[in-house]
Amino acid sequence: MIMSRKKRQLQSNVPARAAARYWRATLSRDARADGTFVLAVRSTHIYCRPSCPARRPLRHNVVFFRTGAEAEQQGFRACLRCRPNEVAGAVALVENAARELAQSSEDSVRFSVLAAKLRTTPATLRRAFLQTTGLRPRELAAALRLTRFKKMLRDGKSIADALYETGYGSTSRVYERSDAQLGMTPATYRKGGKNMKIGYTITKSSLGKILVAATERGVSAVYLGDADAKLVEELHSEYPRAEITTASDSFERWVKEIVQRLEGNPPRLELPLDLQATAFQRRVWQELQRIPRGSTRTYSQVAKALGRPKAVRAVARACATNPVSIVVPCHRVIREDGSLAGYRWGLSRKQRLLAQESAVASR
Ligand SMILES: [Zn+2]
Numbered sequence: 001m002i003m004s005r006k007k008r009q010l011q012s013n014v015p016a017r018a019a020a021r022y023w024r025a026t027l028s029r030d031a032r033a034d035g036t037f038v039l040a041v042r043s044t045h046i047y048c049r050p051s052c053p054a055r056r057p058l059r060h061n062v063v064f065f066r067t068g069a070e071a072e073q074q075g076f077r078a079c080l081r082c083r084p085n086e087v088a089g090a091v092a093l094v095e096n097a098a099r100e101l102a103q104s105s106e107d108s109v110r111f112s113v114l115a116a117k118l119r120t121t122p123a124t125l126r127r128a129f130l131q132t133t134g135l136r137p138r139e140l141a142a143a144l145r146l147t148r149f150k151k152m153l154r155d156g157k158s159i160a161d162a163l164y165e166t167g168y169g170s171t172s173r174v175y176e177r178s179d180a181q182l183g184m185t186p187a188t189y190r191k192g193g194k195n196m197k198i199g200y201t202i203t204k205s206s207l208g209k210i211l212v213a214a215t216e217r218g219v220s221a222v223y224l225g226d227a228d229a230k231l232v233e234e235l236h237s238e239y240p241r242a243e244i245t246t247a248s249d250s251f252e253r254w255v256k257e258i259v260q261r262l263e264g265n266p267p268r269l270e271l272p273l274d275l276q277a278t279a280f281q282r283r284v285w286q287e288l289q290r291i292p293r294g295s296t297r298t299y300s301q302v303a304k305a306l307g308r309p310k311a312v313r314a315v316a317r318a319c320a321t322n323p324v325s326i327v328v329p330c331h332r333v334i335r336e337d338g339s340l341a342g343y344r345w346g347l348s349r350k351q352r353l354l355a356q357e358s359a360v361a362s363r
Contacts, residue, residue, distance in 0.1 A: 012040075012074075014064045021240075022064045025050045028321070032278065035092035038068050038084050040076040047071040051090065052082035090128035093120065097129075101144065102153035109144045193239030193276060196220065199247030200235055202228050205259050206356075207349050211235065212255045214247070218272030219254055222324045224345035238323055239276075262326050264356035266293060271327050280311075284318035291332040294358045298336050320344060326353075 014022065014037070025033035033050040040047035041057045047068060048054060065071040068078060068085045078085040096118050101109060115122040129140050143149050198220055200213035205224075211231040213221035221238060225231045236244060257269040277285065287305050291297050297305075303315045319330040320342065331350045335341045343350035 012063045012065050012070070014066065019064050022050070023059060023062070026062070027056060028317070029053070030278075031090045034090050037064050037066055038071050039064055040071045040074065045076050046079050047076040047084060048079040049082045049084040052079055052084075054079065054081050093118065093125060093128040097125065098153050101150050104150070111141060111144065114144070193220075193242030196239060196242040196274070196276075198235070198239060198242045198244045199251070200232070200244065201247045201251075201255060202231060203255060203259065205262050207262060207345075207352060210259065210262065212251070212258055213244075214251045214254060215274045216250075218274035219251075219258070219324055219327060220274050222258055222326050224325060224349055258326050262353070262356075264293070264353075264358075264360035266360075273324060273327065275323060280314060281318045281321065284315055285322060285324075285328045285330075288319070288322070288328050288330055288333065291329060293329075294360070296332045296334045296354065299333055299341075300336060302333060316341070332357075 012019075018037075022033070022037050022039065024030075025037075026039050029051045031051040035049075038047045038049060039057075040063045042061045042063060043057065047065070063071075063074075065074070072078070072085070097114060100114060100117055111125070112122050115125040118125065126140070196215055198213050198215055200211055200221070202209055202211045204210070207224055208226050209224070209228060209231060211221065211223040211225070211228075211234075212219065213235055221235055223231045223234055225234075253269060254271060257267070257271060261267060275282075275285075283306055284302065287302055290305075299316045299319070300309065300312045302319075303309050303311045306315070308314075315333075319333050322328045322330040322344070325331065325345060331343060331353045333341070340347055340350050340354075
């Protein structure tokens with residue numbers, strides 16, 4: 001009797017679909033989800049924010065709550081590492097900062113003043129910005145001086161979009177031309193592919209089946225595999241809220257381009273991308289596009305190139321979550337010891353891709 005009552009108490013009122021989304025955010029430690037829910041761990045009676053750096057618990061031990069207060073009502077205690085009950089989540093903090101900036105009539109805002117207004121420290125606010133927008137302090141300071149940036153916020157743009165469109169963070173280098181570099185369309189912070197209309201097509205290649213999916217703005221997914229159904233399923237789970245249909249032949253040129261790159265050939269066509277990405281993922285993916293065909297980099301080399309030498313694991317995660325294989329050549333990143341590390345589409349494919357590229361490059 002007591003047991004069943006206890007069990008019922010632990011039920012959260014988060015619907016199953018939201019819980020699935022929360023679990024994905026938990027696995028990727030998505031800081032953008034901070035403040036939207038907490039995860040409570042049955043085995044430890046502790047609750048965390050989604051971005052908590054602690055080890056991920058087993059799914060069946062996790063209960064989600066919208067707020068820390070609800071978790072505490074059920075007897076959970078706040079985690080001492082991520083302090084979900086204290087500091088507002090990084091995203092909430094950045095959103096509040098955006099609101100402040102938009103309201104301020106001054107053209108230039110001092111960072112310390114902004115932090116004080118939000119009742120936090122400059123260091124915490126800086127970390128929150130870096131986490132959610134990928135901006136370093138100097139870039140951030142420049143953005144805060146920018147009238148146009150503030151006008152965009154006033155017009156209701158999200159801070160990520162406004163930063164993107166004013167050319168900060170990951171974006172300014174995007175349109176530099178080089179063989180390996182490609183344009184990305186402006187920031188898509190649409191979670192789950194919301195409002196995206198995606199068409200896909202599946203064709204054969206020397207590495208098996210290849211699925212290419214795109215919106216009218218650019219390529220959104222490039223998957224490799226053996227079974228059509230599995231590839232399509234993958235697409236739906238990457239973009240659960242998108243409208244997905246089989247494509248007309250409108251992007252046949254893109255498909256051809258991708259297939260010929262897959263065979264190890266140099267880029268012939270610029271491929272626009274339409275992706276959902278955090279600022280950090282975007283930076284990693286752009287860096288990967290600079291790795292020349294026929295060569296490889298290690299995860300720590302990529303982290304160093306980004307000016308974030310300690311972010312090796314985050315780089316590895318960004319590689320693992322790259323939705324556009326080939327176009328963003330995550331297969332060119334290997335372990336420090338020269339071994340291939342993982343590949344979302346199978347190690348043997350990674351091996352063959354690299355072999356093909358070095359063969360064609362040395363011709
Ligand atoms: Zn925690």
